[in-house]
Amino acid sequence: MIKLKPYKRSKWQIHLLFWILYYILEVYLDFYWSRYQFPDFKWSVRLQNTLILELGYLLIKMPLAYALLYVFEKIHIKEIFKYLLYIFIVITAVFGHRFLTHYIIYPYIYGVTETLDGKYPSGFINGYVAFNSFMDLIFMVGLIFGVEITRQKNLLKEQISLLKSEKLDQELSMLKAQINPHFLFNTLNNIYGMALKKADETPDVILQLSKIMRYNIYEAAEKRISIAKDIENIKDFIQIQKIRHRHLTISFTEDIDHPSQEISPLILIQFVENAFKHGVSESLGETFITINIRLKNGILTYFIENSKEEKPHTHSTKIGQKNIRRQLELLYPQHTLSVENQNDRYIVTLTIDFHDTKPSL
Template sequence: MFPNPSFFKSLGWGLAITVLVTFLMERMGFIRINRQAHLENMLILVSWWMISSLVFYYRKKIRLNSTLLWQIAVLPAFLTGILLIDQWMAIPDNPVSIFLLILFWMRIAWIIVPEFLRKYRIAVFGVYGSIWLVFFALRFNENYFNQYHQVVILFLLIPIPFFLLLWFFEQWKRIKNLEMEKNAAELAMLKNQINPHFFFNTLNNLYGLCMEKSDQAPELVLKLSEMMRYAIYEGKETSVPLSRDVKYLENFLELQGLRHRVSPEISFKKEITEDPLISPLLFIVLIENAFKHGMEKLTEGGFVRINLYSGKDRLRFQIENNFDSNDSKSDKGIGLENLKRRLELSYPGVHELKIKEENGIFRVNLEILWK
């Protein structure tokens, strides 16, 4: 998507750190800066600035995906190697250094906008590959610095605004598509807030309890009423307190327990130290799947175990259930795909969803970092 406030904040911190470290290292004699080499100084400064900004911008994502940390950590080592090679060869406008710098910037682009670079990789590498070949051919011309130096630098810079415009156009199209998908996902969510099978089964149980004049009947009516009220009125909100969503899940689990003649193992452990606002009805898809594809297809020994943790910096939801591994019709439906799209829309870059199926047990781990 288009740059958000955290992106510009990261650029500010990255610039401040880069300037401060450069100033201190020069004052302490670790580096020497040629005041006349304006272009070279600018390229080096911007390169270190981008590396520092990446660390600040992706610090939350790094906590979820340590692989990203290693990808960013390679960048300063690679840039340092380029500078050492350039200093060792001592050739002005060294073609080797320019080639490596192009690769360096391509790697930064791959980290920041991987989908865009993957889609247009032929165009991007083709343009800069052609420019470098032309530069390589002209560099050793005896009139290079008098006739071609500025032209080559211009060729290196001209494609940047065109690729930026293309990227903005791609983002505009992506946002439009996401808006359409969001509307479709919200419509599907509203249509499936109350599973009809669950609803009618619960009404049948309620009818049976009323016929028996059971003391559980009023409580069952109350729980079902609370669930429908929450799904219809609060379920369409952008965000709700976690505690309200948890209450909805507790009612759902209690009603599920009444549906089965043989008491199933249903465990819901909670550790909630913070009550943040979350997108409503995120977890119900996972819980419904656990019953629909697991417990309801087992004659005995079925279980659903849920753990929920909410702290200052993150929310973690874990659920596991057993299922009949011999059931060839184990179709997870569209619920998980809708959940993935909702997470991408509501928590882009700060969530991780892991799904694992092993030895007749289905496990899902969802983790969300707070911005």
């Protein structure tokens, strides 16, 4: 679930920063302008007056800004009525701006009568002064709308990113859920065959299976585990299979320079499982599996070669292979996977550059 509370707090932080910066900008502009409008005033008096009058203007501008934003975001009416409401709010703000300027700022802060160009007395409202007030307010409205629309776009991008991440997490969980039963089902079949033969090794295999199930329940639930743990799980799986397949020659080599390197669980084991299920288990004579895992400088090279019958007796649905390909696409988009299906052998070469791993998954 996406929680919006952090973004709401962020909204008010952004708006507070906006008003502080806007206030500083307006103080600077009005203080600069007051040098020409009131040349006889000391700079300290002009600065004090400017700080006060800009605070007064904020009492008009802030309600205007949030009234327009509220109408923009919350009120859902016909466009024509919404535009009329905008116009009414702006006109009301212009009158408030003029009242503050004409009746309070000039007579009480500056101690003079408001004039036009310093010559002619200005009335409370006329075209020139109304236009000035309108432009002052619209400049502020444009800025606050720009800030808010930008904030909302960034929020939308973050929400979309979270949704994509959640969707990928759910898809990966579904893929793992398809792999785990498939993996355990094959192993239980092996134990069933040994139990029918009353093999002495059956208790040891059950104990080994318990260890593998613990891995699948706890370790595989994590997004990533160390490659050392993943390799240990592969070795446990091989030990179980070696008991059943007496005529199997298996070679397993590893060269790992960073055992704590993290990898998504249940990816590597699937290729080993396929080597047994669709290679060794379908062969009647001598069989072999060669596995080589190499990790150097963040780049994993995974090689599996297994013997197979030229005409296997069963047809593989390749569901597990499709799942693994999909997981690799989601987690390691820059990976390379080479599959060679020759007459007497099956060769898989997987390369993963962990520098290109997606951090959100």
